[in-house]
Amino acid sequence: MMLTKRLIACFDMQNWMVTKARQFQNNIPIERAEMVADRVYREQIDEIIFYDINASAERRRIDLETVKKVAERVFVPFTVGGGIKSLEEMYQVLKAGAEKISIDSMAVRFPNLIREGAQAFGRQCIVLSMQVKRVEKSSRIPSGYEIMIDGARVATGLDAVEWARRGEELGAGEICVNSIDRDGTHTGYDLEITALISNKVNVPVIASGGAGHPSHVADVFQKTGASAAIISSMLYSPLMPRNYSVREIKEYLAARRIPVRPWVEE
Amino acid sequence: MIGVIDYKAGNAPSVLNALRALKIRAELVSTPEALRPLTGIILPGVGSARATMDSLRELGLIPALAEKVLGEKTPFLGICIGMQILMEYSAEGDTPCLGWLKGRVERFDGAVRIPQMGWNEVTFRRRDPILAGLPEKEFFYFVNSYYVRPEAEEAVLATTHYGREFCSMLAWGSLYATQFHAEKSGVAGLQLLKNFAFLAGGEHDADEAPHCLF
Secondary structure: OOOOEEEEEEEEEEOOEEEEEEOOEEEEEEEEHHHHHHHHHHOOOOEEEEEEOOOOOOOOOOOHHHHHHHHHHOOOOEEEEOOOOOHHHHHHHHHOOOOEEEEOHHHHHOOHHHHHHHHHHOHHHEEEEEEEEEOOOOOOOOOOEEEEEOOOOEEEEEEHHHHHHHHHHHOOOEEEEEEOOOOOOOOOOOHHHHHHHHHHOOOOEEEEOOOOOHHHHHHHHHHOOOOEEEEOHHHHOOOOOOOOOHHHHHHHHHHOOOOEOOOOOO | OEEEEOOOOOOHHHHHHHHHHOOOOEEEEOOHHHHOOOOEEEEOOOOOHHHHHHHHHHOOOHHHHHHHHHHOOOOEEEEOHHHHOOOOEEOOOOEEOOOOOOEEEEEOOOOOOOOEEEEEEEEEOOOOHHHOOOOOEEEEEEEEOEEEEEOOHHHEEEEEEEOEEEEEEEEEOOEEEEOOOHHHOHHHHHHHHHHHHHHOOOOOOHHHOOOOOO
16 A cells, blocks of 8 residues: 545635535535534544635634644644735644635745745745646746635636645645636536646645535546545535535545545444 | 644644544643643654644643653553653654663664655564554555664564564554554554553443454
8 A cells, every 4th residue: 555645625705605606706604613523523534624715815814722622622723824825824724723825815925935945844834835727838937826815816827837846845744736616617627727837846745726516536546646536526515407416426546546545433 | 642742843633533433532632731641642743753742842841741651650651752762762863862762863874765765564573452453464654754763672562674674663562653653544543542442441332442453
């Protein structure tokens, strides 16, 4: 056996509620964060990520009480992101029980946040999350993927592959590639940018955005160097014709010889 | 009472949450005085060997820990960096460590992504009370760029593959250590913590006493 591929349940939170969006818009509240976390933990998810989606745009702090509630009932790693912009905030989120900090827009504004976070807490704590959008290839954006920030509202002029490499150099322990074009579309991950980035960095890469069927997850593991894949709509979105359990997805992957932590009867 | 060593670079709250979910009496500990009454000690760890050593030194915990663990043989569980610093030396930041066990800490090399991050399979080499209720192989969650190389082969309780075979769990008398994060390894990790608490005389429901499945 080798290191298994991870399935990560990712939830967008707005005022303690998990919400579901399409292309970063029109969020629908679904359920309290700790309840969702508890359920998906019992389903044997490998890892969980929470984004406090308005914390960044509204320039307010992460809801630490919710982080604590999740940490009390979830015994797999979980990551928290959303507007974190100082070492002090990182420290508070980690002490509230999260394993990792995800930084995105703030890392673009203040790249030293990656370096300082990695130095203070270890690089394994720092997930560089990036919102990538397909654009015309140009001398400025040679990969044809541009980094966007603030809920995909603001273009940065940064090339996605270049930013990923820079993030790794600065000390990110993991890179999460979120495709804005695929977000909430259920048409599969953007394999091209996931492959480009996972070939260019040596830290683990998380594929994100677009999964709607277990075959999409199999594709991203078979066709790119992704170490982990984010599934969210598949698990719980009411916008899907049907949802899938963690067990179904894992059994689908295992049947295709993709190494996963097996689902076990309890 | 089990004490979870709380220091700036650690993830003590995660370990405490796991123990509390198991209804095991435990507290965070960060002074030499608070160590004395403990029947079991868990040293969690994330981050770097140097930051962890510095932090333990600042808190003045090192002599008291050595006395409790090496002197009084209080059951001890080191996790991740809490395992690595038991060795004499870590290549991470060229750091002298506790040296409770002879050996070194080396960095993964070759073609693997670093850090190793995720669930990997742990193969136990022999039976041990801390493994009660666990099968011979089990998946646990790892986050590490470095691994321990103890001199004494008999201290190796379990191994795992990541580019190479490495020691993923140590057992030496009442001294235990895991490279994986038992507190973040779902049901299997909780079982291991529960077994440790049992060894450490922690509060435990007698009906649920673990029994060996080997």
